[in-house]
Every structure is written in structure tokens, then in C-alpha cells.
Amino acid sequence: SAVISQKPSRDICQRGTSLTIQCQVDSQVTMMFWYRQQPGQSLTLIATANQGSEATYESGFVIDKFPISRPNLTFSTLTVSNMSPEDSSIYLCSVEGDREGLGAFFGQGTRLTVV
């Protein structure tokens, strides 16, 4: 199994500022995933981050707004840039698990409130 440490767990930010969320995995993983969960909504994939290449963004998400770094096989960051109240969400990182057992592991989530 993988243990994922995500921080910060929560933050309240002023509009127009940026927040970087960090995700540390206790083992090397090829792909890391970043999700957003807006209030009352289901999880939505923002992007997939592979080490050594640019992240792949889903429709509706762009690199300028959500830049992602993946400097090595155990670490990734997601930045929420130029924040507005609409960015208030829970942000989660995830890695694939053992397909014979648990299929995914998630970080503890970052609850972001933009005021």
C-alpha cells in the first residue's frame, strides 16, 4: 500500500493570490493524479502528472491556472493560481494502487476557501 501525505490540510486565501498544495508518497509511483471536489459535487480529475514530462490536463483545466510540478517519483505539487471564490473546493492527490487489491490511494485532501 502507499501512504500519501498531502498538505496543507486546509487554508483560507485571499482572491487573486496563489496556493501550492504538496503531495508526498512513501513509494515511487509513475503517475499521480490531482482532483477537485467542489461543494456538493463529485470528484473531477484536473490532471495526470508523470515524472519527467508535462502534466496532462482534462478538459476545462489549463496549465496557467493549475500549474503542476512532478520533480521526482515520490512528489508532486499543484498550484491554484489567481484564486477566486469559485476555486473554493477540496483538492486531492491520488496514486494508483495494486490492481489486485485497492485500486487507488488518496491524500488527506486540502480544503481551500477563497474569500
Add this chain to the structure above:
Amino acid sequence: KNEVEQSPQNLTAQEGEFITINCSYSVGISALHWLQQHPGGGIVSLFMLSSGKKKHGRLIATINIQEKHSSLHITASHPRDSAVYICAVWGDKIIFGKGTRLHILP
């Protein structure tokens, strides 16, 4: 129509009751996951299913591939089971249901 539908959306039950949460999907999948989301937002993966049934403690998950339906059961429910339970399917992409908010009263 959503590709993954969960029911009920909200469920309140007394401690000890048998709980069933349902998930129906309309796409081809390679696996289905049941996830548990705690109030702080953290998510724990409970089960990954591609066929049949799995059991872990008081939790049981079943899937019927032909009917495109899965159920999560909790036996002898307890207040600490209170959480949001999310069904997610793995196909061409991962699709999440909106979750079922479960509240177990002591």
C-alpha cells in the same frame, strides 16, 4: 443522465442497522471502486471490484457486471461509519458518483 448514479443521496439510520448503498453505471468498465470520504475531505479506498463480491470486516461489496450495478453493505452499523461513500468506475476514464452521505445515530 449521469454515467454513475448512486442511491440514496442521503441516509440516516440507527446504530446496528444493516445499510445498503447502491451504484448504477452506464459505461463499460474494467473495475469499480467504493471510496469513503471523511468530513475533513480525506478519502479511503474501501474496495476495488471487477466481479463478484468482496468482504472486509463489516463491509461487503458486490457487483453485477451484466446489470451494471454494485452495492455496498454495512452490517451492524456504527456512528463511526458516518461518512460519504463514493462509487467510482474505471473505464476509459475514472468517473465518480456524487456520493451517499451516511449518518448513523447512536
